[in-house]
Amino acid sequence: MSFSDQQELEKEIQKRCPYKIDIGAVFSHRPKDQKTVKAAAFQAQEKELVFDIDMTDYDDVRNCCSGANICDLCWPLMRIAIKVVDRALRDDFGFEHMLWVYSGRRGVHCWVCDEAARKLSQNGRTAIAEYLSVVRGGENQTKKVSLPSEDPIHPAIRHAIDIIHDHVQEYLVNKQDFLDEEEQWQKVKQLAEDFEKHGTNSKNRWAIIEKRVEQSQGKSNYPKSKNLDSEILLQFTYPRLDVNVSKGVNHLLKSPFCIHPKTGRVCVPIDTTDVDSFDPQKVPTISQLLEELDNETSDAEGKKLKDYKRTSLNGSIQVFEKFLKKLENSWKGKLLEQSDMKREF
Amino acid sequence: MDFGSGRRRTNKIKKEIKTTAYPHTLQFYKIPPTETISLQEFEEFAVERLKVLKAVETVGIKHIRSSKDYSDLLEKDIRNTGLRKILKTQKADDDSENEDVYNSRRMDHISHFILRLAYCRSEELRRWFIQQELDLLRYRFQNENKESRDTFLKQNNLNYDPISDEEKNSIFDNLASSGNAGSVKVKTTEYFKVPFTDALDLVKGRKVYLHKGLAYIACDDMVSILLTVYRTYLSHALAVTARVLPHLQEDDRLLPMLCGLSKRYLGQDYTAKKSNIGQVTAEMIDMLSKQSFPPCMQQLHHSLRQNHHMRHWGRQQYGLFLKGIGLSMEEAIKFWRTEFTKLMDGDKWDKQYSYNIRHNYGKEGKRADYTPYSCMKIIMTNHPGPGDFHGCPFRHCDADLLRQKLQTQGIAKADQEQIMNYLKGSHYQLACGSYFTATHSKVMDSGDTAPQISHPNGYFEESQRLHSGLKSQGSSTPKTPHASRQPMSQTTPSRLSQSSQPISQQVPSQVTQLSGIEEMDDDFPADVMDEMMMGVDS
Numbered sequence: 001m002s003f004s005d006q007q008e009l010e011k012e013i014q015k016r017c018p019y020k021i022d023i024g025a026v027f028s029h030r031p032k033d034q035k036t037v038k039a040a041a042f043q044a045q046e047k048e049l050v051f052d053i054d055m056t057d058y059d060d061v062r063n064c065c066s067g068a069n070i071c072d073l074c075w076p077l078m079r080i081a082i083k084v085v086d087r088a089l090r091d092d093f094g095f096e097h098m099l100w101v102y103s104g105r106r107g108v109h110c111w112v113c114d115e116a117a118r119k120l121s122q123n124g125r126t127a128i129a130e131y132l133s134v135v136r137g138g139e140n141q142t143k144k145v146s147l148p149s150e151d152p153i154h155p156a157i158r159h160a161i162d163i164i165h166d167h168v169q170e171y172l173v174n175k176q177d178f179l180d181e182e183e184q185w186q187k188v189k190q191l192a193e194d195f196e197k198h199g200t201n202s203k204n205r206w207a208i209i210e211k212r213v214e215q216s217q218g219k220s221n222y223p224k225s226k227n228l229d230s231e232i233l234l235q236f237t238y239p240r241l242d243v244n245v246s247k248g249v250n251h252l253l254k255s256p257f258c259i260h261p262k263t264g265r266v267c268v269p270i271d272t273t274d275v276d277s278f279d280p281q282k283v284p285t286i287s288q289l290l291e292e293l294d295n296e297t298s299d300a301e302g303k304k305l306k307d308y309k310r311t312s313l314n315g316s317i318q319v320f321e322k323f324l325k326k327l328e329n330s331w332k333g334k335l336l337e338q339s340d341m342k343r344e345f
Numbered sequence: 346m347d348f349g350s351g352r353r354r355t356n357k358i359k360k361e362i363k364t365t366a367y368p369h370t371l372q373f374y375k376i377p378p379t380e381t382i383s384l385q386e387f388e389e390f391a392v393e394r395l396k397v398l399k400a401v402e403t404v405g406i407k408h409i410r411s412s413k414d415y416s417d418l419l420e421k422d423i424r425n426t427g428l429r430k431i432l433k434t435q436k437a438d439d440d441s442e443n444e445d446v447y448n449s450r451r452m453d454h455i456s457h458f459i460l461r462l463a464y465c466r467s468e469e470l471r472r473w474f475i476q477q478e479l480d481l482l483r484y485r486f487q488n489e490n491k492e493s494r495d496t497f498l499k500q501n502n503l504n505y506d507p508i509s510d511e512e513k514n515s516i517f518d519n520l521a522s523s524g525n526a527g528s529v530k531v532k533t534t535e536y537f538k539v540p541f542t543d544a545l546d547l548v549k550g551r552k553v554y555l556h557k558g559l560a561y562i563a564c565d566d567m568v569s570i571l572l573t574v575y576r577t578y579l580s581h582a583l584a585v586t587a588r589v590l591p592h593l594q595e596d597d598r599l600l601p602m603l604c605g606l607s608k609r610y611l612g613q614d615y616t617a618k619k620s621n622i623g624q625v626t627a628e629m630i631d632m633l634s635k636q637s638f639p640p641c642m643q644q645l646h647h648s649l650r651q652n653h654h655m656r657h658w659g660r661q662q663y664g665l666f667l668k669g670i671g672l673s674m675e676e677a678i679k680f681w682r683t684e685f686t687k688l689m690d691g692d693k694w695d696k697q698y699s700y701n702i703r704h705n706y707g708k709e710g711k712r713a714d715y716t717p718y719s720c721m722k723i724i725m726t727n728h729p730g731p732g733d734f735h736g737c738p739f740r741h742c743d744a745d746l747l748r749q750k751l752q753t754q755g756i757a758k759a760d761q762e763q764i765m766n767y768l769k770g771s772h773y774q775l776a777c778g779s780y781f782t783a784t785h786s787k788v789m790d791s792g793d794t795a796p797q798i799s800h801p802n803g804y805f806e807e808s809q810r811l812h813s814g815l816k817s818q819g820s821s822t823p824k825t826p827h828a829s830r831q832p833m834s835q836t837t838p839s840r841l842s843q844s845s846q847p848i849s850q851q852v853p854s855q856v857t858q859l860s861g862i863e864e865m866d867d868d869f870p871a872d873v874m875d876e877m878m879m880g881v882d883s
Binding site: 059094095120124126128135144152240 | 521522523545546549551555558729732741746
């Protein structure tokens with residue numbers, strides 16, 4: 001399905017009442033006419049640069065849930081992911097219009113809507129996705145992050161580590177208790193030379209690691225341990241992108257404000273200035289919204305409010321509108337510039 | 346009797362062309378050759394360049410690019426080919442009139458364009474050709490001195506202005522900790538500021554400092570910019586060539602030769618051939634996997650049986666392999682469905698996964714007949730991530746774990762050592778060869794040497810051949826370009842097909858696939874054929 005303007009889309013949505021909308025690229029021809037034009041002439045012209053981060057990819061470093069489940073104990077992973085990726089896109093690549101959206105169940109999506117991002121080639125998308133990927137290695141490799149001990153750490157990763165550091169005690173030690181299980185501790189121990197002490201819980205085991213790193217700085221003993229703490233942090237918490245979603249121009253991604261078919265939750269945008277207070281468990285569900293709409297209320301002055309303003313969705317819509325406003329402003333500037341240019345001629 | 350003057354005039358014209366045609370020893374191959382050359386020369390040029398590219402590929406597997414071992418070996422290899430002259434560093438302008446220099450540059454030029462014709466026909470061929478040409482250019486560029494490099498960059502409009510010292514100092518730490526320069530080096534090198542989209546290779550490897558969409562590039566890394574530009578240009582050009590290639594079909598002298606050329610390197614691409622489709626059924630896979638699957642496929646098979654699920658790249662790698670050994674689409678659907686539906690209901694599977702299989706068999710989407718992944722592809726691309734079981738066990742497995750696995754499979758200690766040794770040198774395919782010998786000792790003669798593994802399906806066929814007790818009548822290793830002067834128009838099947846084999850791979854005598862044209866992603870005017878093709882005289 002394709003639409004050339006807002007009315008067309010609106011009409012079709014009202015007519016069909018789709019239960020889910022996926023968004024793809026802007027094409028040179030209408031996709032339904034694809035067969036009528038030459039294969040080579042039918043091309044995706046632009047598409048937002050998108051990222052998909054899915055909690056299932058973190059299963060080997062989560063102690064609380066697995067698969068499609070999420071809880072308060074593992075959600076901080078997504079907070080870290082949003083902060084790390086958002087920073088890199090903003091500072092390193094110079095993008096400004098990132099919309100982060102809760103996918104409705106177990107992950108988050110990011111839509112980068114800058115013009116430069118929308119026009120990016122497939123290779124450009126791949127390069128950015130690879131730049132942002134640090135955790136590598138399949139089921140047969142224990143150590144998934146390697147920072148070469150001789151070389152300095154790349155600024156982007158430095159920044160990521162700084163962000164992660166803020167979450168170590170609260171998330172890794174307290175919530176995940178990530179070194180408590182003997183099995184996990186053994187795995188971590190494999191990454192470095194033997195420790196003298198063994199520790200009994202996550203807290204003192206993490207202290208052992210930090211001490212070791214301190215000891216290894218500037219000395220030749222424990223060469224494997226020089227970046228041990230950073231490597232462990234990255235392996236346990238660094239964002240794991242589904243790179244194939246970002247690479248392709250043809251990939252579809254669920255539209256914001258859809259209802260997730262399994263959980264009934266609305267795919268609401270996340271305010272990047274206040275990532276920490278976003279709680280996926282509190283996202284309104286479709287049934288909750290219907291209930292709220294049924295409760296006929298008017299505000300104190302008896303004025304009738306727009307429907308969505310009466311529901312718990314109001315906050316999310318404001319986040320979205322703020323994002324659109326900013327995007328619109330950047331366009332206004334562009335259009336002004338363009339018309340200025342024309343006047344000169 | 347006015348021959349003399351006439352010839353003198355042509356000589357003079359020729360000389361003018363000579364001085365301007367190739368101003369630099371390196372070139373971007375922008376303008377196709379227009380002269381007339383003999384068929385013999387055509388073939389000779391092509392074979393020589395192919396040898397160079399093949400050398401670039403093999404050396405690239407053995408050594409890290411830009412290391413000393415790499416350049417030494419590559420230099421030695423190129424010296425053994427007819428293109429040896431391209432190696433010499435030539436002073437940019439004064440000797441370009443020299444006949445020798447002109448000839449070698451002309452050969453460089455023409456041979457490149459011939460191989461473009463031969464290697465534009467499918468996605469796989471194009472990827473290989475672009476990769477080797479890029480590596481070759483990188484190597485040659487790095488061999489030039491600074492002056493010559495600068496001239497070349499300038500000639501191709503790639504000169505940027507360096508950043509000021511002030512600016513450099515303000516981001517000094519960031520520059521020093523990105524890229525491979527130490528802080529001493531940062532002080533002395535020039536840095537350039539370019540949009541990150543021009544330096545994608547560096548961005549991809551996190552080898553450059555990025556700020557607000559600009560990449561800060563050391564002058565040593567400018568080669569990467571050069572290669573990015575070259576890659577874009579070359580892939581565009583190959584796509585155009587592929588589109589116009591059908592016009593060439595009328596010429597029955599060239600096309601067979603070109604087909605032969607591209608075959609020379611790739612050997613077989615193990616597309617499922619009509620003859621073996623249906624020779625393997627879903628029930629046979631368990632048995633065959635123990636007997637003849639290479640370790641990468643055993644691993645995937647095992648994980649599938651264990652988890653009743655497999656992630657996308659695993660399904661691709663394994664599914665196409667199964668297609669290659671002759672599993673028909675119906676059987677494939679049966680096979681995957683049975684396994685996956687142990688965990689999910691059949692409806693969900695039909696919706697989410699059956700498309701994928703039909704797609705691989707060319708029944709959906711763009712209907713391309715996908716070929717099984719080669720070892721190079723498995724080793725170099727799509728590195729496995731958490732939850733993935735695909736990849737090459739020799740490349741993507743911790744050494745300790747691998748050793749343990751070898752042990753449980755009962756591989757002799759000596760063989761284990763040999764495999765681990767190969768791993769240390771990053772010779773994953775050789776390691777696989779040793780593994781093959783170790784697991785096939787019962788059916789191999791003592792005189793047999795380890796086969797050269799370059800394709801999982803090759804491994805499988807070789808194993809099947811041994812198990813069925815048939816001796817090979819030709820070499821089973823993919824053909825590498827030989828200096829032989831056989832006419833290329835006859836594609837030599839790499840192995841005689843043996844009908845009595847349980848699974849035989851029939852090599853068609855002539856493959857004139859023009860697949861891949863629909864895969865092209867750009868729209869170009871299709872009017873360049875005349876320019877593309879030089880006249881050919883036999």
